[in-house]
Amino acid sequence: MARKFAINSLPADVRAELSENYHKYPAWTLNDHVDWLIGRGYAVSRSAVHRYLSPKAEDSAKPEPHAEQLRLRCLEVAASIYKGEDSAELKALAESLIAWVKLPD
Structure with a gap:
């Protein structure tokens, strides 16, 4: 044992x-x-x-696999739907998308 x-x-x-x-x-x-x-x-x-x-x-x-790609892709999606001019709000939207992507199934 x-x-x-x-x-x-x-x-x-x-x-x-x-x-x-x-x-x-x-x-x-x-x-x-x-x-x-x-x-x-x-x-x-x-x-x-x-x-x-x-x-x-x-x-x-160990870095999270594909973390940089995920962040950039979420920023791209956020930029495509965000209509404002504030970069902080854009980043906040991207962060909310990242959090959504990381939710467990």
Whole structure:
């Protein structure tokens, strides 16, 4: 049977804050994250923190596929239907189209 993942034994709010810190403080090292956990009373190994944060690094490094094309296409559609002169309103319309496109099925 596989070993229990040490980070999963932490409370959900601590895991969420650890993930938030990972994105909030990109200059933090593994030791900084481990020290942060120790400061909260949780003794977790450096390797466990690395295993937990590694997929998050990959996720944050991957851009959304075709995001630029989607934004440009929505801006084109918005420009074709928008009759005003305000570029901020045009961008807002394009953003609403992007949000609509990203809605789950």
